Amino acid sequence: MIANIPYLAVAGLIIIGLYTLLFKKNLIKMVIGITILESGVNLFLITLGYRMGSVAPIFTGNADNPVMSYPVPQALTLTSIVIGVAVLALMLTLVIHIYRHHGSLHVSKLGGDDQ
Amino acid sequence: MKGMSSIVKTIANISFPIITIYGLYIIAHGHLTPGGGFQGGAIVASGLALLAVAHGTSWVESKVKEHDLSMLESLGALGFIGLAFLGLIMGGAFFSNFLADTSMLFGAIPVDGAANINTGGTLPLMNFAVGLKVIAGLFAIVLVMAIATNKEED
Amino acid sequence: MNIVDMLLTHAPALTIAIPLLGAFLTPLISRVSEKGRNIFAIITVGITALFVFLMASEVLSNGPMTYVFGSTAATVQQSTVIRILFEVDALSIFMAIIGIILSFVAVVYSYAFMEKNTGLDKYYTLLLLMTTGMLGMMLTGDMFNFFVFLEITSIASAALVAFWTNKAKAVEAGFKYIVISTIGALFVLFAIALLYGQYDALNMAKIAQSLGISGFTFIDKIALVLLIAALAMKGGLAPMHMWLPDAYGRAPASISLLLVGATQASLYGLFRIVFTVYGDVISLPSISIGWILVLLGLITMLIGVIMAIIQTDFKRLIGYGAVAELGYMALAVGTGLTIVANADPNITLETAPFAMKAITGGLFHVINDALDIGLLFLVAGAVYYATKETSLNKLGGLARNMKYTTIFFIIGLLAVSGLPPFNGFASKLLIYESTYQLNPILSIVAILSSILLLAIFVKVLHSVFLGPALPKYETVREVPKSMLLAMAVIAGIIIVFGLFPQVIVTNLVEPAANALVNNSGYLQWLTGGF
Numbered sequence: 054m055i056a057n058i059p060y061l062a063v064a065g066l067i068i069i070g071l072y073t074l075l076f077k078k079n080l081i082k083m084v085i086g087i088t089i090l091e092s093g094v095n096l097f098l099i100t101l102g103y104r105m106g107s108v109a110p111i112f113t114g115n116a117d118n119p120v121m122s123y124p125v126p127q128a129l130t131l132t133s134i135v136i137g138v139a140v141l142a143l144m145l146t147l148v149i150h151i152y153r154h155h156g157s158l159h160v161s162k163l164g165g166d167d168q
Numbered sequence: 169m170k171g172m173s174s175i176v177k178t179i180a181n182i183s184f185p186i187i188t189i190y191g192l193y194i195i196a197h198g199h200l201t202p203g204g205g206f207q208g209g210a211i212v213a214s215g216l217a218l219l220a221v222a223h224g225t226s227w228v229e230s231k232v233k234e235h236d237l238s239m240l241e242s243l244g245a246l247g248f249i250g251l252a253f254l255g256l257i258m259g260g261a262f263f264s265n266f267l268a269d270t271s272m273l274f275g276a277i278p279v280d281g282a283a284n285i286n287t288g289g290t291l292p293l294m295n296f297a298v299g300l301k302v303i304a305g306l307f308a309i310v311l312v313m314a315i316a317t318n319k320e321e322d
Numbered sequence: 323m324n325i326v327d328m329l330l331t332h333a334p335a336l337t338i339a340i341p342l343l344g345a346f347l348t349p350l351i352s353r354v355s356e357k358g359r360n361i362f363a364i365i366t367v368g369i370t371a372l373f374v375f376l377m378a379s380e381v382l383s384n385g386p387m388t389y390v391f392g393s394t395a396a397t398v399q400q401s402t403v404i405r406i407l408f409e410v411d412a413l414s415i416f417m418a419i420i421g422i423i424l425s426f427v428a429v430v431y432s433y434a435f436m437e438k439n440t441g442l443d444k445y446y447t448l449l450l451l452m453t454t455g456m457l458g459m460m461l462t463g464d465m466f467n468f469f470v471f472l473e474i475t476s477i478a479s480a481a482l483v484a485f486w487t488n489k490a491k492a493v494e495a496g497f498k499y500i501v502i503s504t505i506g507a508l509f510v511l512f513a514i515a516l517l518y519g520q521y522d523a524l525n526m527a528k529i530a531q532s533l534g535i536s537g538f539t540f541i542d543k544i545a546l547v548l549l550i551a552a553l554a555m556k557g558g559l560a561p562m563h564m565w566l567p568d569a570y571g572r573a574p575a576s577i578s579l580l581l582v583g584a585t586q587a588s589l590y591g592l593f594r595i596v597f598t599v600y601g602d603v604i605s606l607p608s609i610s611i612g613w614i615l616v617l618l619g620l621i622t623m624l625i626g627v628i629m630a631i632i633q634t635d636f637k638r639l640i641g642y643g644a645v646a647e648l649g650y651m652a653l654a655v656g657t658g659l660t661i662v663a664n665a666d667p668n669i670t671l672e673t674a675p676f677a678m679k680a681i682t683g684g685l686f687h688v689i690n691d692a693l694d695i696g697l698l699f700l701v702a703g704a705v706y707y708a709t710k711e712t713s714l715n716k717l718g719g720l721a722r723n724m725k726y727t728t729i730f731f732i733i734g735l736l737a738v739s740g741l742p743p744f745n746g747f748a749s750k751l752l753i754y755e756s757t758y759q760l761n762p763i764l765s766i767v768a769i770l771s772s773i774l775l776l777a778i779f780v781k782v783l784h785s786v787f788l789g790p791a792l793p794k795y796e797t798v799r800e801v802p803k804s805m806l807l808a809m810a811v812i813a814g815i816i817i818v819f820g821l822f823p824q825v826i827v828t829n830l831v832e833p834a835a836n837a838l839v840n841n842s843g844y845l846q847w848l849t850g851g852f
Contacts, residue, residue, distance in 0.1 A: 074505070080497075087504055094508050094515070101519040109202070114280045126518070129466055133511060135206055136473045140504050142309045143477060147484055147497040149316050154490035163494045238349055245346040252339065260394045262335035 059100040066093030080148050080158045084141070091137045095130050102126035171224030180222035187215030195299035199288035205295040209302025216307045225314045237308040244301030251290050251297065265289040326376075333377045334389040334408040337418070338458050340370050345450035352443035360433050363446045367422070367429045367453060374422045374457075378415045382833055386411035388463070388847050398848070403525040409463030411844055412833035413685075417460040417590045419830075420689050423815070424583040424696060425453045428576040431700060431808035434801070435576060435707055445485060452478040452580055459587040465514045465599075466524045468591060469507065472556070475584050476503040483573040483581070495568040502555065502565045509552035513545040520545075526599050527848045530841060534602035542603070549595050550611075556588035558648050560622040567629075570641035575703020578637065579696045582644065586688055589648070593655060593838060601841035615656025616760075620767060622649030627774045634714045637702045639782065640695065643738065646771060647691040653768065654684025654753045657760050658839075676759040682835045683752025686827060690737070690745045690819065697734035697812045698779075701727055704801045704809070705786065714782065719791040723798045728787045730809045735783060737816050739776035745816050748823035 070090030074083055102123035110121040148158070155162040171177060194201075195208030220228045252263045259266035267275050268289030278287040285292075329336070344366035352359040381387050389408040390397050397405045410418075429449065436442060455475030462468050480503065484496025518524055520541055521532040533542065555562035566585075570578045596611065626646025633639040658680035704727050705720065706712055721728045733744070740750035750772060758765040800806070819826055837843055 074501075083501065087501065090505070090508055094512050097512065098515045101515060111201070112278075112280045112283075125524075126515075129515075129518075131204075131206065132466075132470060136470070136477075138306075139477055140473070140500065143481060144497065144500055144504075145313065146316075147493055147500065149313065150484070150487050150493045151490070151497065154493065163498070239353075242346055242349045246343075246350075249339065249343050249346055253343075256332060256335070261390060261392060262332065262339065263392050264394070265392070 056105070059096065059103075063093050063097040063100065066090070066096065078160045080151065080160060083160070084144050084148065087144070088137070088141060091133070095133050095137075098126050098133065099130045171227060172222055176222050180218055184215050184219055187218070188212050191215065192299075195295055196292065197285065198295040199291045200283055200285065205298025206302050208295075209299040210306060212299075212303045213306035213310070216303070217310045220307075220311060220314060225311070225318055228311065229315065232311070234308060234312060237304045237311070240304035241301050241308065244297050244299075244304065247297035248294055248301070251294055255290065265291070267293075329373070330376060330380055332389070333373045333380075334387065334410055334461055335391065337370055337373045337377070337461065338454055340373070341366060341450045341454040341457070345447050345454065348447045348450065349443050352446075356442070359443065359446060363450060364426075364429050364433065366450060367426050370453070370457070371422045371426055374415070374418050377410055378419060381410055381412060381415045382829065386837075386843055386846065403523060403528045403848075406467055407463045407525055407527075408461050409527070409844065409847070410461055412837040413590070413594070414460050416685065416830055416834040417587065417688070418457055420692050421453075421456045421460060421583045421587065424579055424692060425449075425456070427696070427700075427808045427812055428580045430811075431579070431703070431805055432574075432576045434804045435703055436574065439486075441485075445482070448478045448482050449577075449580070452482065452584065456580075456584055456587050460590055463526050464524055465517065465526055465529065469510055469514055472510065472588070472591070473507050475587065476500065476507060476556075479569075479577070479581055479584055482577045483569050485574060485577070486572075489572070492572040495565075495572040499565050499569045502562075506552040506555045509548045513548040513552070516541055516545040516548075526594070527845045530599045530601060530845060531848060533600060538603040542600075546595075546600060550592065550614075553588050553592040553595070554618065554652075556585070557592060558585050558622075558645060559618045559652055560625045560645070560649070563622060563625065563645050563648075566645050567638050567641035570644060570699070571635060571638035575637070575699050575706065578641075578699040578703075582692050582695055582699075585644075585648070586692060589651060589688070596659075597838045598841040598844050612656045612658075612660030615652050616660060616764065617656075619649045619651070619653030619656055620764065622646065622652060623767065623771045624649075627771045627778070630778050631774070636705065636712050636714055636717070636782070636786065637699065639714075639778070640698045640702055643698070643775060643778070644691075644695045646775060647687070647695060647738070649771075650750070650753060650768065651684050651687050651691065653757060653764065654680050654687060657753075657757050657764070658684065660760060661756075676756045678835060678839070679752055680756035681838060682827060682831050683749055683756055685834050685838070686823075686831045687749040687753065689831075690749045690816075693812055693816050693819070694734055694737040694744075694746055697730060697809060697816065698738065700805070700809050700812070701731045701734060704805055707801055707805070708798045709795060714785050717786045718789045718795075719787075720795060720798065721787040722791055723795065724787075724800050726800060726806055727809075730813050731783060731787065733813050733816060735776070735779040737820070738779060740772045741776070743817075743820045745819035745823065748820065748827075 066089055070086050070088075070093060073086030073089060077083060077086065102125065104120050104122055107120040107122040110124040110127075151163070152158055191208045191211035193208070194203035194211060195205060198204030198208070255264040255266050256262045266289070267273060268287075269275060269277055274286060274288050274290070274292050276284070276286045344363065348359055348363065351362055377387065387410045389410075391406045391408070393405065397403055397407060432445070432449070436445060439445070452475055455471045455478060458471035459468060459475060462471060477500070480496050480500035483499055484493045486492045514524070517529055520539070521529055521536075523529050523532060551562075558566045570581060573581060623646050626642050626644075626649060630639050630642035630646065633642060658677045661677035661680065702712070704724070705717065708724060709717065709720070711717055737744035737746040740746040750768070754765045754768055757768060
């Protein structure tokens with residue numbers, strides 16, 4: 054059961070992120086929902102590399118050769134976090150522009166008339 | 169955005185060099201300990217953002233212009249892709265590690281438990297390039313957003 | 323080893339590296355001179371096009387080409403693949419040719435179209451980054467690398483869709499595009515994590531081999547469903563097509579052209595995963611996957627055509643036309659998959675050739691659709707450049723002043739509707755013949771959609787170009803030469819493809835269809851030792 058807690062946390066984060074994205078009407082809250090969703094997927098990615106009772110994957114010259122966790126998912130998670138930062142910066146800039154045009158952050162101001 | 173009180177400004181002035189040294193340490197030792205280009209660059213950029221919040225964006229705007237940051241960012245990116253092309257010319261494949269196991273700058277072979285900073289090949293150099301790009305890029309994002317929201321309040 | 327051989331061995335990496343280097347150099351060059359930066363962008367994309375055609379001549383004659391990043395030593399150590407691999411086979415190079423033609427035309431068109439805008443150094447940097455991402459998606463052989471290039475393309479294209487920040491509608495379209503695109507990409511990452519956790523491999527060929535050995539487990543089914551849903555959403559299939567008309571309609575015209583390429587790169591990812599990575603296990607449920615693609619294609623066609631009838635904005639209407647054309651591609655490939663699945667030993671071999679014809683027609687329609695819809699977008703951009711107006715109610719009588727633009731629009735109209743002697747006829751005839759074998763109703767719906775598209779675009783021709791001359795458009799001139807040159811290049815390719823379709827199909831499309839159906843060529847480097 055202890056070993057399943059990270060996976061339950063992943064499911065919880067993804068559900069919270071999707072709920073925020075679908076049911077909240079403020080643009081900034083939708084952006085926060087996407088960040089929570091992305092944190093959930095990153096947590097899933099890094100949980101895959103853990104082995105029971107392992108240490109960080111660095112060779113320190115100890116003679117007892119401990120079990121090491123996998124380093125590849127750590128690199129994948131880092132790449133995903135960097136991509137998330139770039140997407141977050143772009144989304145917030147677009148929200149600033151939308152606020153300048155319409156004066157409010159409510160999602161009903163998007164759309165409008167299609168001429 | 170106006171600056172904050174003088175207590176905050178003094179503490180920010182004291183903390184900023186410590187944060188910068190810490191961030192540069194993480195960038196430089198990326199091939200030995202956890203860390204590297206993006207992680208250390210994000211730390212230095214948050215130190216710079218601390219300065220921007222403490223002193224106000226008008227003060228920061230008078231010291232640093234946005235197109236200087238754009239120039240630094242391009243230099244970092246060019247350093248990265250230039251090292252990749254050098255790997256093509258001198259090593260035979262794109263991005264190859266042409267400095268490892270040679271007598272040049274970072275060329276020693278790491279021994280278990282005694283790896284010093286002189287190992288790694290092109291990895292520390294690429295960490296420096298990426299670190300410079302991330303510092304300039306993240307600080308430019310924070311600065312531009314602060315100036316943009318500043319204009320609406322006035 | 324002479325210089326051409328050396329360039330050929332490194333060509334897959336250089337195809338990605340040269341636009342990336344150009345994108346990083348553009349802010350520095352734009353300090354020096356503006357015109358120099360525009361010429362530099364055109365030269366960069368031109369050099370990349372040379373590398374793509376060099377690789378095409380090699381791959382189409384000698385089989386798939388691989389390239390290892392980081393070293394020339396072995397990549398398979400104790401049956402683990404350890405480095406990033408680019409694998410270029412006939413399908414990849416077919417899509418790369420489409421991508422680089424669209425990119426080159428977009429850069430040449432932007433030379434005059436975007437001339438009076440500010441912030442152009444960011445525009446050209448993002449354009450070159452989008453080219454890098456699109457080509458990287460098409461050439462890579464590694465799943466996580468595909469995800470990274472997918473995100474590079476989405477971020478660059480969302481920033482470009484919202485480029486005219488003074489218009490509220492463009493910024494909203496960009497915001498909608500980046501939100502939907504990020505959710506899709508996160509689902510793709512989740513599926514890649516599932517496959518990595520199951521098989522300890524990120525390389526597409528290694529995952530395909532491991533799937534063949536271990537069979538089709540429950541987690542693989544979840545990963546397949548997530549990948550199909552997310553890539554179909556990025557590829558604009560209904561009912562996930564909502565972002566397409568907004569993004570295509572509000573972006574600058576050259577960016578709409580390049581967005582067509584990015585959308586088709588996502589469809590390429592869908593085909594690559596369904597046919598190559600899951601190729602050994604797909605024979606069990608492929609009836610359902612084939613029928614799902616067929617149904618999605620039908621719904622997309624009908625929604626695209628019906629919504630296009632009521633539009634009054636020029637580029638938004640063409641965007642709905644693009645949605646309808648994407649439905650044709652999904653319909654054709656789904657038909658091929660269903661017919662191949664139905665071919666158990668009792669049925670004679672007569673129905674099986676129609677499967678290859680369906681897939682060939684679908685792939686040929688990919689390049690035809692890119693060219694036709696691209697030409698229509700460029701004409702809409704030219705009309706906007708001349709008159710600053712996009713609403714069909716306010717335009718009229720422009721054929722007197724803009725003769726060449728009218729001719730290009732007529733060529734694009736006839737090609738999209740599938741009339742001979744243009745290229746739309748060749749691919750649509752293959753689609754009609756092969757879907758008739760599966761179910762006659764499919765082919766009837768496809769023909770009706772083509773007729774409706776013809777009617778819609780003739781209405782647009784009448785209301786924009788024909789009709790009485792309006793007094794406020796007296797001073798409208800023809801657009802500058804570089805925009806006419808870009809449109810002429812595409813129109814020329816359309817006419818050549820229409821007059822000699824057999825040459826294109828045998829040399830370019832059929833190797834791609836063969837590479838799609840049979841994944842043993844893709845796995846060859848893994849099973850043959852490397």
